[in-house]
Amino acid sequence: MASTPTTLTLNDGTSLPAIGFGTYPLKGEDGIEAMVAALENGYRHLDTAVNYGNEAEVGEALRRSGIAREEVVVATKIPGRFHAEDLALQSLRDSAERLGLEQIDLGLIHWPNPSRDLYPQAWRALVRARDEGLVRTVGVSNFTPEHLRRVIEDTGVTPAVNQIELHPYFPQEQMRSVHAELGILTQAWSPMGKRNAPFAEPAVADAAAAHGVTPGQVILRWHLQLGSMPLPKSATPQRQLDNLDVFGFELTDDQVAAITALGRPDGRLFGGDPDTHEEM
Numbered sequence: 683m684a685s686t687p688t689t690l691t692l693n694d695g696t697s698l699p700a701i702g703f704g705t706y707p708l709k710g711e712d713g714i715e716a717m718v719a720a721l722e723n724g725y726r727h728l729d730t731a732v733n734y735g736n737e738a739e740v741g742e743a744l745r746r747s748g749i750a751r752e753e754v755v756v757a758t759k760i761p762g763r764f765h766a767e768d769l770a771l772q773s774l775r776d777s778a779e780r781l782g783l784e785q786i787d788l789g790l791i792h793w794p795n796p797s798r799d800l801y802p803q804a805w806r807a808l809v810r811a812r813d814e815g816l817v818r819t820v821g822v823s824n825f826t827p828e829h830l831r832r833v834i835e836d837t838g839v840t841p842a843v844n845q846i847e848l849h850p851y852f853p854q855e856q857m858r859s860v861h862a863e864l865g866i867l868t869q870a871w872s873p874m875g876k877r878n879a880p881f882a883e884p885a886v887a888d889a890a891a892a893h894g895v896t897p898g899q900v901i902l903r904w905h906l907q908l909g910s911m912p913l914p915k916s917a918t919p920q921r922q923l924d925n926l927d928v929f930g931f932e933l934t935d936d937q938v939a940a941i942t943a944l945g946r947p948d949g950r951l952f953g954g955d956p957d958t959h960e961e962m
């Protein structure tokens with residue numbers, strides 16, 4: 683079996699665990715407990731955002747876990763209402779404070795909100811924050827090829843990651859090839875397909891039966907073999923464990939292709955087309 687890396691190196695030379703932990707909508711004491719469980723179960727990359735309203739919980743879970751700070755990657759995102767350069771910098775400072783961290787490991791722009799045309803300013807703020815040491819690695823989320831090329835031309839800095847909707851019903855072939863061309867790592871949000879997870883699709887269920895694993899494990903393995911970094915969320919400790927336990931089997935090329943073939947043009951979960959969907 684070909685070995686699959688458990689960490690991936692980014693274009694700035696840093697690395698991230700190959701599977702991250704999605705923290706939305708974990709909040710409050712239950713949320714902290716679910717995140718502590720995730721850390722105890724082996725996750726070393728927590729994905730949060732200002733708009734998840736749980737940065738304080740993420741910081742608390744990290745401290746409560748007792749795991750050394752430098753072993754865990756914490757990612758957060760600048761919301762649309764803070765895209766103007768000074769506001770974006772302030773948003774990052776406020777995130778660091780809520781997280782209780784001196785440095786944000788991965789800072790992202792949550793959505794480009796192109797009708798406002800301020801995402802280039804948010805990108806300049808991220809680059810400044812990186813230069814000042816407030817953020818270690820800079821990236822984006824929900825950017826199209828046009829948005830990516832514009833910020834690269836503007837600053838000469840290529841985002842290290844672009845976090846996009848990616849699951850079997852929406853395999854994002856074009857975005858993945860643009861990322862490969864530009865040297866950007868693809869991160870997958872809603873990697874299972876959330877409430878619309880294709881666990882019962884024969885392409886997924888048959889592969890699960892063939893390898894003696896769960897359908898969820900098949901989907902996460904499919905991500906790894908595509909070169910996509912999934913960020914599954916689960917509040918259930920056993921699922922948290924299962925979702926990391928995907929390095930002991932390998933899908934055949936045919937199985938990968940059959941799952942990718944589930945993709946369809948209207949496969950997005952809620953119509954989150956970054957050219958038109960905006961979040962503030």
Ligand SMILES: NC(=O)c1ccc[n+]([C@@H]2O[C@H](COP(=O)([O-])OP(=O)(O)OC[C@H]3O[C@@H](n4cnc5c(N)ncnc54)[C@H](OP(=O)(O)O)[C@@H]3O)[C@@H](O)[C@H]2O)c1
Pocket residue numbers: 703704705706707729730792823824845846870871872873874875876877896898899913914915916917918921924925
């Ligand atoms: N950048 C963006 O715009 C954006 C947008 C959406 C999400 N995100 C990020 O992506 C993360 C993940 O996305 P998501 O939560 O929407 O979708 P997801 O991870 O695809 O699905 C989460 C759902 O799947 C269930 N689940 C997890 N593992 C399972 C398994 N092995 N078997 C069966 N069910 C399983 C979870 O239930 P239980 O919790 O009950 O186990 C939960 O209901 C979010 O938490 C967030 O960090 C980013």
